[in-house]
Amino acid sequence: MVRWVRGWSIAAKLFALQLAVIVALAAIAVALIWADARADVERDAAVKSMAIAQTIANDPFVVDGVRADDPPAVLQPYAVDVMREAEVDFITIMAPDRTRYTHPDPSQIGQEFLGSIDRALDGEPFSETYTGTLGPSVRSVVPIEDASGDVVALVSAGITVSNTQVALGARIATVVLAAALMIALGALGAWLLSRYLRRVTWGRGAEEMSRMFAYYEGVLHSIGEGLVLQDDRNRVVLANDRAQELLGLTRGSVGGTAPAPLDGLGLPPAVADVLARPDAVVDEIVITPTHVLVVDRDVVVSRARPGDPHARRVGTVTTLRDHTRLQELTGELATMTTLSDALRSQAHEFANRLHTIIALIELGRPEDAVELASSELALSQALADRLLSAVEEPVLLALLLGKAAQAGERGIRFEVDLPERLAATGIDPRETITIVGNLIDNALDAASTTAAPAIDVSIATREERLVIAVADSGAGPATGARVFDLGVTGKADAAAGGRHGQGIGLALVRQSVDRLGGRIRVDGSRFEVTLPLPRDLAAAAGSGGPGAADA
Known part of the structure; x- marks a missing residue:
């Protein structure tokens, strides 16, 4: 049985529980009301029997009748008429020694009255429930006194319990009907509530819901x-x-x-x-x-x-x-790819120039070969020497060298403005790659659409801050600072002289700048990023240490 109930849904269990409670409450209410009604009926019967008995006791005809030579002959017809008119089950008039003068059953006349009479003999009327010759009854016993106050006889009037139950049955029927109506209304309410619960719980049982909740919590946190x-x-x-x-x-x-x-x-x-x-x-x-x-x-x-x-x-x-870490690794990979492509391109270019120099020598023109080799070496080494002597940050150095080579391949003039000495910034290298790399990439795309493509990069420390500025020969973004919103930039903007992006590059720049507590300013095609330096490096810069020189 218990296993069968366990398979019920929450709604079914609740409906059964509510129905059981309603039925139990209705049964208790019926029992209490029945007990109260029974007490009321017996109380009414006692009041009625007492009133009839007192009326008979005060009747002069009865007082005279008990003194007659044959009291039963005088009083029995009288008692029968009163019983019929008053609708009581018996009226017994008796002598003080319990001898009956009247009784509904004539054969009981002259027999001894069954029940208590001591209090009545003392002059005190009383009521009681007693089992006599007619069965259990509610009766009242009243003394009959003469003019001098002496008890000359007793009268008892009563209603049998079976008749009180008949009167009680009519009242109980109303109570039972009300209880049935209460059960029906309660069952309807419980059924409606169970339907709602069945809908919201999808008919699942408590054990199933408990298992689902445990799995749900485990999945959420794992x-x-x-x-x-x-x-x-x-x-x-x-x-x-x-x-x-x-x-x-x-x-x-x-x-x-x-x-x-x-x-x-x-x-x-x-x-x-x-x-x-x-x-x-x-x-x-x-x-x-x-x-x-x-x-x-x-x-x-x-x-x-x-x-x-x-x-x-x-x-x-x-x-x-x-995907934060993935984007950071993508940026680092893009930087390494740029360096690799630049080295591959330079190796190819150097091979072509070497073949040219060898051909000049074979043609007997060594002076031209020396001049070509010297000029190309000076042009390619000048930027590298400058960066190596000024920049102590290896990641920033590699990034600038790679972007310079990339710009050279695309025919874009690439200028870097640096102080004499740019000490290590102490900023997370991944943030540096994200900010500088994406700014230069977008500048390369914008500059490539102009007649005289050029990019100017400026990096310096000023007043305990690192200032990075990237400008190009383009017209600048039409959207202004909104160019840093995700998805705002596009190739159409680049074609119009604005910024070109993948819709995420400059958004990542703003994210990194916000994370470092810096700010961005856009002025035409010039982007300026200001980042606070760590405290120890900022103190060194403020005291005139390495990196304090202006650009």
């Missing part, structure tokens, strides 16, 4: 991706630990008793825009001040049964994947 659940009004119902970390939410801000509105969570605008949309999202990139997120969002619908065309929108499930 997966490495962020998970955000929203209801049909896009309020956040739950966000797991990883999602709270990626979105910068404090523990306990979501997942409480009430869904949290989006505008009250302080989410980054880009994330809030995606979560506020009603449609599904597939692999959409969202940039926050601290992370690069790939967002997938599915709409959850509910159907009453499989294949039901009338589905309703329950909410959405959003997964957040952190």
Whole structure:
């Protein structure tokens, strides 16, 4: 039986429990009301019998009758008429020694009265329930006194218990009908509630719901991706630990008793825009001040049964994947690729020039061969020597050399303005690659569309800050500072003399600058990034140490 009940759904169990409680309460109510009604009926019977007995006791005819030579002959017809008119079951007039003068059963006349009479003999009327010759009855016994106050006889009037139960049955029928109506209304309410619970729990039982909750909690806290659940009004119902970390939410801000509105969570605008949309999202990139997120969002619908065309929108499930490290590695790989391509190109170029020099020598023109070799060596070595002597940051040095070679391949003039000495900045090299690399890449794309392509890069320390400026021969972005928003830039802008990007490069620049506590200023085609130096390096720069020279 217990195993069978365990298979019930929560709604079925609740319905059965409520129905059982309602029936039990109704039975208790009926029992209490029946007991109260029975007491009322017996009390009414006692009052009625007492009133009839007192009336008979005060009747002069009765007083004279008990003194007659044959009291039964005088009083029996009288008692029968009163019983019929008063609707009582018996009236017994008796002598003080219990001898009956009257009785509903004439054969009992002259016999001894059964019941208590002591109190009546003392002059005190009383009522009691007693089992006599007619069975259990509610009776009253009253003394009959003469003019001098002496007890000359007794009168007892009563109603049998069977007749009181007949009167009680009419009242109990009403009570039972009311109880049945209460049970019906309670059962209807319980059934409606069970239908609602069956709908919201999808007919699952308590044990099944408990297992689902345990699995649900385990999955939420074990997966490495962020998970955000929203209801049909896009309020956040739950966000797991990883999602709270990626979105910068404090523990306990979501997942409480009430869904949290989006505008009250302080989410980054880009994330809030995606979560506020009603449609599904597939692999959409969202940039926050601290992370690069790939967002997938599915709409959850509910159907009453499989294949039901009338589905309703329950909410959405959003997964957040952190691609910040992947983007950083992509930037580093792009820098290494640039250096590799530059070295490959230079090796090819040097091979061509070497063949030319050898040919000049074979033609008997050694002076021309020497001049060609010397001029090319000076041109290629000048920038490298300058960077090597000024820059102590190896990552920045390699990046600038690679971008210079890339610009040379594309026929773009590449100028670098550096102080005499640029000490190590202490800034995370990955951030340096992201900022400088993406700014120069976008400058290369913009400059390549102009008649006289040129790029000017300036790096210096000023007032405890590192200032990086990249300018090109283009007209600058038409969108101004909005060029750093994800997806704003495009090839159409580059063709018009603006910035060209993949829609993420400059957004990553802004993310890195925000993460480092710096700022960006756009003036035409000149982009200037100002970053605070770490305290120890800033103090060295302020005291005139290496890197304090102006550009």
